Amino acid sequence: MEKEIPHIVFDSQKPDNSGIEILTIKSLSLRKKDIVHNPEKAHQLAFNMIVFYTAGESKQLVDFVWHDVKKNTIIHLSKGQINAFQFNDHLEGFIILFTEDYLKQQINTLPKNELIRLFNSHLFSPIIQVPEAANVSNYIQLFYEEYSSLQEDYNQENTYSALYSIIFSKLERLKQYQTFHLKRSDKLNSFLEFKSLLEVHFNTSRNADFYAEKLNISYKHLNNICKEMVTVTAKQFIDAFVILEAKRLLINSEIKSTELAYSLGFEESTNFVKYFKKHTGFTPNSFKKDYI
Template identity: 50%
Template sequence: MTKEIPHIEFNPATTNNFGFEIVPIKDIAKSKNEHKHNPELPHQLKFYNLIFFTEGFGRHFIDFKWYSVQKNSLVYLTKDQVNAFEFSEGLNGYCIIFTEEYFVNSFLNLTNDFVFRLFNPELFSPILQIPKKSEFVNYFNLLLNEYGNSQSFNHKNIINSLLTILISKAENLKQNLTFHISDASKVVVYQNFISLIEKNLTKSRSANFYAKELAISYKHLNTICKELINKTAKNVIDDFIILQAKRNLINSTTTSSELAYKLGFEDPTNFTKYFKKNTGLTPKSFLKSLSKD
């Protein structure tokens, strides 16, 4: 990579906003030469983004993987994820974007485990295919119409309510199309597990360490991970570290050696071996593979 990956801040086109905006994909495609970054190249979001494709076929790049998208595909992008568009002919839709502050303040009536599931690529695929006759489409159109009518009475609260309903409808579909998490306590344990990994990334890569911190047995932690995402606890730890490594590596200001120490490896060679064991590539080869996509 020749330059640092762009970090995209929330920058609404209008001043009459409250941390929320809906942007047509065709507008992003048309104005890509006006942006400081090319949206068809990897960039890191500093806000939340729900992309709803309304027609066409194509691909979208999310955390170093290309995903196929089509009409009625809903893409979940959380803050700090790396993504890139592919502006295929005929592919249209809308980006529903909002800041972390808006996210925190607008969904106070939703449970913590619901919010955690909402933007969690480990629990669910970042792509949800919405059925043709789903109520989701109706509520999306209501949201789009209300957004375009900014002078309407109680506009902000209507937007908040419609977005909450829209997200809830999508989550219902997600549960029906994949699996239903009947035991919310397991989600809480998993959520705490992920939080501990984030806080102790440089301290330990041992599943036993995190089980002890959670005050449960290694076997119980492993069982929860397998039930929720079909991975072992160690797989979850390794995947988390590798993703953080990839996100850091694509910044030219971070060398592989610096990153090794940043992630808690005592020696850069050990980091290179760890990275290759989990990806099949050395850090250098990984960067070269990105330039080919």
């Protein structure tokens, strides 16, 4: 039995790769027995990933939730998220992988909202259902053909970059339609600032008042912002964030529950066990055994 969920890193077979790669779902399915980790078992990503399904129906795991997928479904995952596929003979599509460094290089060419909507896993669903008229499949197919070409082109990197920008802009537009209520506003900015603070201080405080004070707003105002943005209270969002971090750490390391409790800011390991069971229905150890 494996002791932990593997941390899958970006490892392109293409020489001088700039940090982006595309492959087919079918090719990954056929290679699953030959690679270090079976992609149908849960694993943590050390890169960003977009999966575009062009045929068949199945499910894909994203951060411990199985999502139904079918033709024209897109799943986008950020670095650090937990992923697993369910392959079958009818499943087809493409997988685009790109590193954090590649994303940073592209930031200046991408709309600002795009980064918020596509890579904010705590704020948006990982699924986009693409209408046929959106023409996304043609650009992804073209990207795959360009990437797979054996003929070296001195301008190939610029071609990748241009296609990447087009694909992402189209996805951002689709995501924007699906999340039309979340427009750029003071409330959205405050929520994103709250989330950034939580990423830094979640092991220091799980108290909503702590974050409201740092944001120079009242607890009530922070609560209203969270209810409007993600339909939960500030405290519920904090708890969900901490539990997700705990799950990721539990299954991706050999850390004991006692060590994990202290690293998450719990003074007593028994308090962490009670907290975890209250929010998941499992003890930390039983959860880890279940997923591994």
